[in-house]
Amino acid sequence: MSFTDALNHAGAKPAGKRPYFVEPQVERVLAITMAVAQELAVTRQRADTLERLLREKGLLSTGEIDAFTPDRAASAERQMWNQEYIARILRIVQQENEAAVLAEDVASGDVGDELASE
C-alpha cells in the first residue's frame, strides 16, 4: 500500500454521519487540539524513554536534567526558541490585534473590483 493510500485509509471516515455535540467550528478545533495533545503525550514519553536509556547507559545521572543550568548563550537560545514558538502559535491573536487598531483596511476582492473599475 502506498504512503498516500495509507494516510488516506488511516484517517478515513467510518460509514455513518458524524454527530456534533457543540458548534461544528468549536468541535473541529477541539478535535485538532486533542490530536495535538495526543502527539504531545507521545513526544513527552519519547523524551522520557531517551532519558531512561541514557541513565541506564551511564550517560546521564538522576537529577542531572532537573539540575541543568544553561550557560548564558544557551539560555538566550532557549528562551528565544520559547518566544518564537509562542509567537507562531498565537499568530492569529497578533494579527487580530493589529487589525483592531487599523483605521481602515480593505479586502482583496474589493481592491480587485476597485482596480477593475479604474
Place this chain on the structure above:
Amino acid sequence: MSQRPGSAAPSANDPSAAYDGPPDYRVIGRHAVFPETDHDEIERINFLAQMNRHLAARVVPGVKAAYENRVAPEFEAQNGRPLATRHEARKAMLEDPAFQTWSALRRMTMEQRQQAGRWTALRQNERLARIAADLTEGDERLSLDPTLAIPRYVSAVDHHCMPGSYHTEYFPGDITNGANYDHAGFVTTSGLLGKYSDGGGHAVVNWVRRNLPDFKPLKILEIGGTVGHSSLPLAQAFPDAELTIVDLGAPVLRYGLARAKSLGVENVRFVQASGETLSRFEDQSFDWIQTTMFLHELSTKALRNIFAETRRLLKPGGIVLHVEQPQYAPEMPLFEQAMRDWDAFYNNEPFWSRMHEMDLDAEMVAAGFTRDSLIHGGVFGVVDRELFPDAAEDGTEDYGRKAAWHVIGAVA
C-alpha cells in the same frame, strides 16, 4: 483503588503504589500476525487508553452531577413532570455542556483510536498478509465465501466508527481490518479484556465450569467470533472439542486462523457465513453455541433468525449462551440507560438501543426454547491480575464498555 493480590503493602510516597489504571500497552500478548508497534505507536495507544480512563473516572461524574442538578430539574420545571424515558433523558442532556463536552471527547477518542490503529495495521498490511497466508494457505480450517452478501446492519454504518468494518478488503488476502481490530481494541476497554483481549472468553469458560460442571462439549460454534478473541478460550478449555467460528468478514477470519495457530490453538475452524443462514450445518450439529458481545450488532430480524438457527443447530441437551451488556430493566436509572444508549447514537451501534430493550426471554421462547430451560447469569472479564486491571474490582463505570456482562442462554 484495587490492590493486586499478593503484592507488598505500598510504602509511603511511592507514586507507583497509588497507580490505578490501564497497564502499559507493552504487556499485551503478541503472536505471528500481531502488528509491530514502534515506540510512538505504543504511546499513542497508552494515551488513548488513559483518555478513556480519564473520561470514565473523572469526567462522567460531572455529567452525572449535571444530570441530577441541572438537566432533570430543568426538564421537570419546564414540563411539569419528570423525565420519563431514556430518549427524553438523552435529548435533554444533549443541551447540557457537561454531556456535550464528554460526548465530543469520547467520540474524538474513538476516532483517534481508529486512525492510530489503522495507521499501524495499514503500514505493514502486505507483510502481515504474507505471514497469514503462510500460516493458512491450503488449510481446510479456513473456509471463505467471496459471494457472501454483507447485510445492511453491518454495511450501513461502520460499527464503533471502525472504517471498513470487519469485512472490507484492500487487496486479495488482506487482513488489515483484523489487525486493527485486534491490536488497538485495548484502547476501548483500557486493558480490562487482558493480554490477548480474551477476558470475555475466559469468563464464559469459568461460568460454564461453575454452573455446568458435567458439560463436556465436543462441537462448539461461536457466531460473530471475528478474530477469535472470546472463542479461543473455549477451544483451549475443551481440547477434545472442535470449535467453529463463523463471521461475515474475510479479513478477520484469515487473521483469526493465523492468530489461533500462532498461539498453538489447533482445534478451531474459521468459516465465512452469516449466522442467519447456517444451512451448511445439519440440524443438531453442536453441543454449545456461543455469542459474545455480538447481539447488539444485528437487527431485530437477524437476531430472530440467529436464535432460530441456534435452536435448530443444538443437539438435545446442548446449550446456547449469549454474553451481552445488561438489558434496560425498569429498575435501571434513566441516567444510566441514557448513558448506555450513547453508543447507539454516537458510536455507530444502530441496534444497541433496541436490542437492549428487547425481551430476550420471549425471543428465546419464540425461537423454540422452553421457558424453564432459560439460563440467566452475570460474568466479569477474567484477566492476568498481575498485569491487568480486574473488572470485578474496578469501581469505574464506562457505560457500555466495562467488562461486566449479562449471560442469557438456554438448554435445548
